[in-house]
Amino acid sequence: MGMLTTSGLSVSFGGKRAVDSFDLDVKAGSLVGLIGPNGAGKTTTIDAITGFVPAQGSVLFDGTDISGLSSTMRARTGLGRTWQSSELFDDLTVMENLQVASERVDVRGFLRDLFRPRNDDVSELMVILESLDLADSADVLPTDLSHGQRKLVGVARALAAKPKVLCMDEPAAGLDTEESQTLGGRIRALVDGGLSVLLIDHDMGLVLTICDYLYVLDFGQLIAEGTPAEIRANSKVITAYLGERHGGGSDPTGDDGAPVDGAPVGEVGVGE
Ligand SMILES: Nc1ncnc2c1ncn2[C@@H]1O[C@H](COP(=O)(O)OP(=O)(O)O)[C@@H](O)[C@H]1O
Ligand SMILES: [Mg+2]
Structure with a gap:
């Protein structure tokens, strides 16, 4: 049983399905990545898990169904989060x-x-x-x-x-490669110390290097899940990241000002 498990998690904005029946599992003491192009539904997934948007489906936290709890109560039970643009x-x-x-x-x-x-x-x-x-x-x-x-x-x-589980929304946004690797190393160390983490990041090099398991969303749908090695080799993932609508810098800035990582997934080196 995972530390954090969603089942059929769905979020709609108006008629639009931002997250569609997502089953996700974060095992205790593991680092799970959630990736996908801009607008894929990553932030909305964390919002739904932590209680900041109304959602359908269930969220189990440490064996307890927390779907009916407010965001404050979820935080109090040990479900932490960081924000895409965190203000100190x-x-x-x-x-x-x-x-x-x-x-x-x-x-x-x-x-x-x-x-x-x-x-x-x-x-x-x-x-x-x-x-x-x-x-x-x-x-x-x-x-x-x-x-x-x-x-x-x-x-x-x-x-x-x-927190027992920490959901992190693009903690490395705006960092250069070296800073990003340093942060990644720190996050990995926290997980090795027992914390469970759900990590969103657009830096494929980072997530493929430090995560134990990955989920890939596109248009609110789960298109792939697996180990970093499996994700690297997955043709659907490569297509989602290299497909026409994400190519050519047509959407140069995401919410955080960072471009969707355009590097071919299969070519992201561990030691880059
Ligand atoms: N509060 C909202 N109202 C309406 N649409 C939203 C809202 N938040 C997000 N969306 C839409 O839901 C989709 C997923 O957004 P989001 O979860 O922020 O994507 P990501 O974090 O993967 O870039 C996008 O199409 C976005 O425009
Ligand atoms: Mg986001």
């Missing part, structure tokens, strides 16, 4: 950003922290910062960090809420 509080230090997040599910705690920052859980949050190589940045403002480090703080902030 630029007037709070890195550590304060984590403190706010660790209390965010508790409104009274959140209000109290506005007036009197808590310090009792700092050591626990420090462990999170250390695991992401951010310990030296605990007391600096996010604006003094590189883009790659800010992304890591976004991940650290999500971890501060102590």
Whole structure:
């Protein structure tokens, strides 16, 4: 039994099926990738899993059906997420950003922290910062960090809420190849430490390198699933990424300003 399992997950916007009967499984302690061209339904899938859009079908989290729960309750049971464009509080230090997040599910705690920052859980949050190589940045403002480090703080902030499963929406968006690989290595290390992760990313090189298993969506439909080796060799995946409607830079910017990765899937090297 997986840690996070969807069955017949479907989302419609008006008459449009953004996600169509998607069965997904994230096993405990595994890193599962969700890929597909812009508009494929990836973000909507995470929105449906975490309770931010109404959906049909079921979502099982750690053996419990959470389909009827609000997004707040889902977060409280240990289902974490990061956003496609995550905003940090630029007037709070890195550590304060984590403190706010660790209390965010508790409104009274959140209000109290506005007036009197808590310090009792700092050591626990420090462990999170250390695991992401951010310990030296605990007391600096996010604006003094590189883009790659800010992304890591976004991940650290999500971890501060102590999720059992973390759904990440394009955490590497806007990073250069080296920063992206660093982030990928950190995510892999978190999973090797026991966290379960559902990762959306358009960087095929990254997901094929670090994920245990992958799902590929196109127009809301599952077109392939399998190990990185199986996905690399899958002709439907290659077509979806190289097909006419995605070629020639006709849609140069996604929501994050990044192009759909146009590299032939079969040629993405592990060591690139
Ligand atoms: N709130 C919304 N209202 C209407 N259509 C939406 C909404 N959110 C997403 N969509 C549509 O659903 C489809 C899937 O979007 P999305 O999940 O954001 O794709 P991806 O994350 O794979 O790029 C797209 O066609 C998008 O335009
Ligand atoms: Mg998206």
